[in-house]
Amino acid sequence: MALLVPHVLFSCMVLILGLSASVDSVDYFRRRPPRGRPPCHCSDATLCDPIKTTPKKEIHVFSVDGPNWKDYFWDNITTVAVQEGFDPELLCHAHSKGVRVTVWGYFSVQTLFNESARNRWVEDTVNYAVNNFIDGYNIDFEFPLLTSQAPVLTAMIKQTKDAFKKALPYSVVTLDSSYSSNCTLFGRCYDYLAISKIVDYIVIMAYDELDLVGLKGMANAPLNRTRQGIDDFLRAGVSPSKLVVAVPWYGYDFTCSVLNEDDVCYYKLGGWRQQQYGNIMKLLANNSTTGRKWSKEYGSPYFDYKDMGSGETHQLWYDDPSSLALRYQLAAEKQLYGVSVYHADTLDYSTNKTAVNETKAMWDAFVREY
Ligand SMILES: *[C@@H]1O[C@H](CO)[C@@H](O)[C@H](O)[C@H]1NC(C)=O
Ligand SMILES: *[C@@H]1O[C@H](CO)[C@@H](O)[C@H](O)[C@H]1NC(C)=O
Numbered sequence: 001m002a003l004l005v006p007h008v009l010f011s012c013m014v015l016i017l018g019l020s021a022s023v024d025s026v027d028y029f030r031r032r033p034p035r036g037r038p039p040c041h042c043s044d045a046t047l048c049d050p051i052k053t054t055p056k057k058e059i060h061v062f063s064v065d066g067p068n069w070k071d072y073f074w075d076n077i078t079t080v081a082v083q084e085g086f087d088p089e090l091l092c093h094a095h096s097k098g099v100r101v102t103v104w105g106y107f108s109v110q111t112l113f114n115e116s117a118r119n120r121w122v123e124d125t126v127n128y129a130v131n132n133f134i135d136g137y138n139i140d141f142e143f144p145l146l147t148s149q150a151p152v153l154t155a156m157i158k159q160t161k162d163a164f165k166k167a168l169p170y171s172v173v174t175l176d177s178s179y180s181s182n183c184t185l186f187g188r189c190y191d192y193l194a195i196s197k198i199v200d201y202i203v204i205m206a207y208d209e210l211d212l213v214g215l216k217g218m219a220n221a222p223l224n225r226t227r228q229g230i231d232d233f234l235r236a237g238v239s240p241s242k243l244v245v246a247v248p249w250y251g252y253d254f255t256c257s258v259l260n261e262d263d264v265c266y267y268k269l270g271g272w273r274q275q276q277y278g279n280i281m282k283l284l285a286n287n288s289t290t291g292r293k294w295s296k297e298y299g300s301p302y303f304d305y306k307d308m309g310s311g312e313t314h315q316l317w318y319d320d321p322s323s324l325a326l327r328y329q330l331a332a333e334k335q336l337y338g339v340s341v342y343h344a345d346t347l348d349y350s351t352n353k354t355a356v357n358e359t360k361a362m363w364d365a366f367v368r369e370y
């Protein structure tokens with residue numbers, strides 16, 4: 001997913017073994033799991049049943065093992081993509097709301113080009129899904145490939161989709177992609193058109209679109225680039241009904257070596273870091289020297305602040321309900337299958353009244369504007 005987010009793969013294969021105290025033995029025998037599948041851990045065993053409906057549109061959320069999942073807007077979303085090792089109770093809750101739970105993760109390039117490793121990965125991944133009552137898999141493969149290597153990826157995605165369909169007929173398999181399908185941008189010369197016909201949908205990651213070697217502070221997801229990126233997929237022949245656009249709930253914080261009179265922040269190589277929305281709102285309230293400013297060029301807000309520790313000036317680019325609304329509306333205008341956010345745990349879920357309002361405004365815009 002986003003740069004710098006560590007991927008934890010197969011390190012926490014949480015197999016839920018043993019009977020949950022709340023599942024009585026009659027229920028257990030009636031719902032005896034097939035071939036060693038563990039019994040359902042939910043208080044109501046029907047909550048482990050797969051979600052069988054296909055939503056008319058996707059309201060898709062990436063979750064990063066935050067403790068705050070109970071505060072998501074469960075009544076308004078359709079899919080939550082979690083990481084392995086997620087809280088098993090999340091699945092019970094999601095299913096009680098009719099929300100699909102998929103796991104997001106990836107395979108390495110070595111695995112991709114090794115047939116036995118490939119088969120093993122698919123088998124392990126499907127087994128994990130079966131044993132944990134998961135509704136599908138979100139493939140977050142983000143490695144460069146040559147055009148000549150693309151068919152191997154397409155075939156692996158098909159193998160994954162076929163194996164999931166066989167084991168879990170109602171499951172979905174989806175792929176995350178960079179913001180544009182142009183292979184020159186990230187060297188990911190994948191066959192998106194072929195892939196789009198295999199997967200349930202492609203999640204366009206419409207963030208990290210900035211030039212991080214440009215050395216001038218700028219927006220995470222310039223609106224024009226997001227639009228260009230979507231158009232690139234459509235131009236490649238991908239149906240809008242196979243596209244879900246994911247927007248950022250985090251920003252980029254640049255340490256300015258020079259801040260000129262036009263409020264342009266020049267930063268040194270590596271002089272940036274990501275900030276989560278909840279923290280951005282605190283910096284805006286407590287530390288900003290400019291207040292919220294709006295960039296017409298990028299369609300995103302930003303502000304400057306002074307770090308009290310180092311005395312350095314920072315410029316922080318981010319997205320808030322009004323800038324995100326433009327992107328949700330863009331998805332609607334292009335008639336895409338859905339919208340998504342990366343990620344739900346960047347918000348401040350504390351009981352501070354200001355935080356409660358800000359967090360609600362983010363969710364409201366997400367579920368309302370598309
Ligand atoms: C291919 O994968 C298998 C199974 O993971 C492994 O044992 C083998 O060493 C790999 N082969 C190569 C050439 O890396
Ligand atoms: C982005 O879009 C705005 C409004 O449509 C336009 O005025 C501006 O020139 C565009 N910027 C770039 C860099 O394309």
Ligand SMILES: *[C@@H]1O[C@H](CO)[C@@H](O)[C@H](O)[C@H]1NC(C)=O
Pocket residue numbers: 180182225228229232
């Ligand atoms: C992708 O390539 C097309 C055709 O060359 C170009 O029009 C478009 O602007 C490119 N997209 C991006 C995001 O650079």
Ligand SMILES: *[C@@H]1O[C@H](CO)[C@@H](O)[C@H](O)[C@H]1NC(C)=O
Pocket residue numbers: 282283285286
């Ligand atoms: C901002 O100030 C409020 C109280 O004035 C405090 O609750 C909050 O933690 C502060 N945030 C930071 C980042 O210092």
Ligand SMILES: *[C@@H]1O[C@H](CO)[C@@H](O)[C@H](O)[C@H]1NC(C)=O
Pocket residue numbers: 281282285286352353354355
């Ligand atoms: C809540 O957060 C806001 C903004 O960070 C701050 O101004 C306010 O003092 C905080 N309230 C409490 C009770 O901590």
Ligand SMILES: *[C@@H]1O[C@H](CO)[C@@H](O)[C@H](O)[C@H]1NC(C)=O
Pocket residue numbers: 283286287306307308309
């Ligand atoms: C922001 O302001 C708060 C409250 O004044 C202070 O405690 C905190 O250290 C400041 N943060 C930074 C990064 O300077």
Ligand SMILES: *[C@@H]1O[C@H](CO)[C@@H](O)[C@H](O)[C@H]1NC(C)=O
Pocket residue numbers: 353354357
């Ligand atoms: C939160 O929002 C409500 C409704 O919009 C408003 O009445 C209230 O003043 C807000 N509270 C804070 C602390 O911003």
Ligand SMILES: *[C@@H]1O[C@H](CO)[C@@H](O)[C@H](O)[C@H]1NC(C)=O
Pocket residue numbers: 075076367368
């Ligand atoms: C979100 O769910 C709540 C509770 O079911 C409902 O009242 C509200 O209308 C929904 N919002 C949208 C935009 O669908």
